[in-house]
Amino acid sequence: MPDIFKRHSFKLVFLLLLAVSFVAGQQNTSITVTNQNIALVKEERQLDLNKGYQEIMLEDIPVQIIPASVLVESDFDVLEQNYEYDLISVDKMLEKSLEKEIIIEHAEQGKITGKLLSATASSLIIQNIDGITQVIPRNDEQKISLKGIAEEKQPFIIRPALKWDVEAAQNKKYDAMISYLSREMTWQADYVGLLNENDSQITLSGWVTVNNNCGKSFKQTKLKLMAGEINLEQPGRPQPRYETMMVAKATSAFQEKAFFEYHIYDMDRKTDLLNNQMKQIQLFGETTGKTTKIYRVNSDDAENVHVLISFENSKQNNLGMPLPAGTIRIYKKDGEEREFIGENHITHTPKDEKIDIEVGNAFDIVSERTVVDVKRPSNRSERRQVEYKIRNHKDSKIIVEIVESVPQNAEVTEHKSNGNHVRHTANALKYNVEVGANDEFLFNLTYTLSW
Structure with missing residues (x-):
């Protein structure tokens, strides 16, 4: 059913009896929140139950609850669970009023009474007691009374709830620990x-x-x-x-x-x-x-x-x-x-x-990387020669860390340079070089890859 508030608003008067038995609210809660958009909620509730089978509503639960995650620890048995999230709305009320009597009142058009046959965002279709069908355009001045809706046996759901079919051994108040996940x-x-x-x-x-x-x-x-x-x-x-x-x-x-x-x-x-x-x-x-x-230059982003x-x-x-x-x-x-x-x-x-x-990136330090030579000593090896030009425009000397990335499926069998070798990992060679104040340093590196 379309949302009839999309184009028009109207006043709505209805007669409604809510004969719903809801359980008591939680007494104590504990929440464990993850940083992955989900949380575990633990609630202590007290439920006043009669001996035998009965239906209860557990209200005041999150809209984003994951119903399948509910865990109940108590002395009664939960035989069936339904997540009731079809909440009361104008659409829902009009839907339940189909083929029932409604009254439309307007300052100029007067009062129109009849059976509701259809309700859309733009109009209502009703049939009066003489069998005449009328199409009533929606407008902001109308007042609508829904009489037949009071005959509904199923109560409207005002907020999300869990409906349980439970079995209790005796008449008493049961303490329950209820745990669930919520998004x-x-x-x-x-x-x-x-x-x-x-x-x-x-x-x-x-x-x-x-x-x-x-x-x-x-x-x-x-x-x-x-x-x-x-x-x-x-x-x-x-x-x-x-x-x-x-x-x-x-x-x-x-x-x-x-x-x-x-x-x-x-x-x-x-x-x-x-x-x-x-x-x-x-x-x-x-x-x-x-x-x-640390000043760091990476081979794949050397500038x-x-x-x-x-x-x-x-x-x-x-x-x-x-x-x-x-x-x-x-x-x-x-x-x-x-x-x-x-x-x-x-x-x-x-x-x-x-x-x-x-x-961020340094303003007064400039880096350039050049592949000088690449050779293939064999079908399963490659020798690379690269150079880095580091220009320091600061008035003090600096240490620059140079990180030369290598393929993960290759092994570095030898390497030599004019810098201080710091670390050799599975996918990188790391060196420290000192660059004087307002000076330039040319770092040369040759290494062989085998696979």
Whole structure:
């Protein structure tokens, strides 16, 4: 049935009896939110049941509930479950009024009474007691009364509900723990870092942003946040980022612990999670650690010199806690002021791992890469000779990290250069070269690939 509000609005008066038995609301709730747009909700409810078979409605549930995920822990048996989400609307009321008496009143046209035969966005078709069929155009001045709708045996659903057929052993109030999954609840971490003037230290604070768009509000609920990649049939949609700089002063509101192959952040107090609300809670307060500034040139993007801020996520560096994935925004002191210098996304990072934050590209450093020669000593090997020209227009010397990417299916059997070899990984050769102030350095590299 089309939505008859699309083109016209009208006043609607109806007689309706709601004879529905709904169970009591939840007493205590606990929510574990993942950062993959899904959450586990646990509710304690008390149900007043009679002995034997009966039908009950569990209302006040999220619109985005996954009905198949419902788990009930109690002394009664749930024999059948139906998810009732066909909510009351003008369309639904008119649909249920077909072939029933309605009254249309208009200031100029007067009162028209008849049986409703059809209802569309533009008109109503009714048949009066004389058998005459009339097409009544919709307009804003009409008032419609639906009398026959009160005869409906099935009540209208005002909000989503679970309808259960249950069996109870005796007449009493049963305590039940009801758990279910709901979509459209997620969270992400946001970090703020403040560099000192010589880029040797960073003051870092962390916040979590919790988004609730599940269609239900939770008052004074226990909140847990789960960090890690759980396997889901359908991945959640990315959430919009929240561009705000915040400076934390207090201690963390969460206790962190390992759980299975993930990490859980347990909030130390209850909180409200209202529907369509974005809530921000401190993850940890300000802590200062040592940093290193890195200039990096990648072979597949050699014309850009990337600037990274690197630090160790360790207790020795005043950190050392698992950091959930999120966006880190970097500011830098400029005298008494602060300036934004860049942001980057970090993945889930365990303790004692290094974090590299790419904040942008260097303005005063220029890089060029040239393939000088390629030879094939055999059918299963290749020798490459490349050179990098690094020009430093700064008034101080710099160290540049050069990363030469190699195919993953090939093995580097030999390499030589005029730079300091730092690391050799499965898909890259890494070197550090020193470039003097206002000077140029020509880095030569020859390596052989075998497969």
